[in-house]
Amino acid sequence: MHDLLIKDALFVTCDSNHKVVYDGIMAVSNGRITALESNKSNAGLQLQAHQTLSAKGRLVMPGLINMHCHAGDSLFRGLVEGLTLESWLGKVWVAEKATLTKHTTYLGSILGLAENLLAGVTTVMDMFWYPNETVRAANDLGMRLSTGGIFFDLPGIGDRVHVNYITEAEKFMAKHQESETIFSATLPHGSYTVSPKNLKDAKAISDRYGALFSTHAAETQAEQADISTRYGKSVIRHLHAHGLLGPKSILAHCVHVDTTEINMMADSGTIVAHNPMSNLKLGSGIAPVSQMLKSGIKMTLGTDGAISGNDLDMWLTMRLAASLPKGIMMRADVVTAKEVLHMATLNGAEALGQSKNLGSLEPGKAADFIVLDLSSIHAVPMFDPITHLVYSTSKSDVRDVFVDGKKVVSDGKATKVNMDQKLRNANALAPSIKASVE
Ligand SMILES: [Zn+2]
Structure with missing residues (x-):
């Protein structure tokens, strides 16, 4: 039984062969990627997870x-x-x-x-x-x-x-x-x-x-x-x-x-x-x-x-x-x-000496991955996901972020820290910071 399945997404694995999986499904257990396949070749995976997320219209790649x-x-x-x-x-x-x-x-x-x-x-x-x-x-x-x-x-x-x-x-x-x-x-x-x-x-x-x-x-x-x-x-x-x-x-x-x-x-x-x-x-x-x-x-x-x-x-x-x-x-x-x-x-x-653990979406590696919205004007049409990522993608396209299989950003917001209070604290500090260089 897997912990999590991400299904129906476009996966850019960033592995050494630059493998891209269209309409794929990825399984995660204990913070690790356990499988990444096209839907056609492994349709049964979705029956074996505690949680399944549909990522239709989304691109998933390593953090x-x-x-x-x-x-x-x-x-x-x-x-x-x-x-x-x-x-x-x-x-x-x-x-x-x-x-x-x-x-x-x-x-x-x-x-x-x-x-x-x-x-x-x-x-x-x-x-x-x-x-x-x-x-x-x-x-x-x-x-x-x-x-x-x-x-x-x-x-x-x-x-x-x-x-x-x-x-x-x-x-x-x-x-x-x-x-x-x-x-x-x-x-x-x-x-x-x-x-x-x-x-x-x-x-x-x-x-x-x-x-x-x-x-x-x-x-x-x-x-x-x-x-x-x-x-x-x-x-x-x-x-x-x-x-x-x-x-x-x-x-x-x-x-x-x-x-x-x-x-x-x-x-x-x-x-x-x-x-x-x-x-x-x-x-x-x-x-x-x-x-x-x-x-x-x-x-x-x-x-x-x-x-x-x-x-x-x-x-x-x-x-x-x-x-x-x-x-x-x-x-x-x-x-x-x-x-x-x-x-x-x-x-x-x-x-970082972490090539066995990080940097690409491959079974056995840590489930550090990000989910990008592909519905924005600058993403349509998309002929090549890799050139799209390098030349067209914006940071605002990033909707969800997972580290070790845990969702740390959900729909553009940090899940573990309330950033509003931090921003207020930074604003309060700004006058003294400005005065320090005057
Ligand atoms: Zn520097």
Whole structure:
């Protein structure tokens, strides 16, 4: 007897063959997908479940995986505008230092994570202060999260947030190492804000626990110039020289990378989290996605925080990731919709070391899936569901979201958290946030 059947839907599985099942039926038991077939081949499944949902006119696909976010920064959306990264960061850090406590970090995190979840993201990799508060927000909403200890050498909020980054990171790892919903990482901010010694200490902790390591890398030309002046090498060469590349290293951005650096990342199995919206809005540049894909680098996608890209929209991210390389290279055949859909699903799961569990709809995997409405004007007619998902779908098309077989979004609303009160709290905080940068 299955727990749940989703029937009559169009299933885009995002498996390695990009299998699509028209008029299909999916069975879920104990939070796992137990079967996914076309109705014709397995009509008897519906007789064996406690609950059956008809999804006629709906598309079902795996939950998206956002591989680079700062959910807590949702408190500061729209606060700092019209500046490039370095001057922008100066103001962001002032606002963060003046505002962030455990309480406000939880509030910002639940706003940012809920925005992700309502838009169909079931797993987020997040870098922020007070990571235990982000964990609490993810648990409350019922979603998966990869996060952990942050490292940051500059004076500022770090002076009071963490007495000792290493101790905090170790404690986080020890606490969550057995978790199936929290995937531990160390997340030093970047090579320009963290010394080589502290970067290596962060990586050593991750290695000790078999966990992940993620940092900002090669985001702007100014960063490249800074690292070259300080260490005589470009950012990726600097990370390489200190043994920080590898299959558990997730580098956010990689906008300014040359062929040698691309090969270094490919050869070491390093993962890239591409954040096109943030890179465009901060004037950072456009990452060479086509070249990185061609080299064999595992490419994933991220929104970055709401303070840089102003919304947390993985659909927009997919559309930009697929379209920008075509415009730059003046070729419509580079970076396919299938590649980009995998960047937002299966590749993210692989990057997190969760490819057996997440990233596609396949029997044996966790039942993390989203249900999209196909009745909107922009969905009719639909000749190819995969190009539709990458180029036409909006976050408002996401109606229901399931994590571990449990419905955490129902008809566009979070089921486990009343977000209205959180929005009132955020509005109440807004005047003091604004005053902090004036
Ligand atoms: Zn970032």
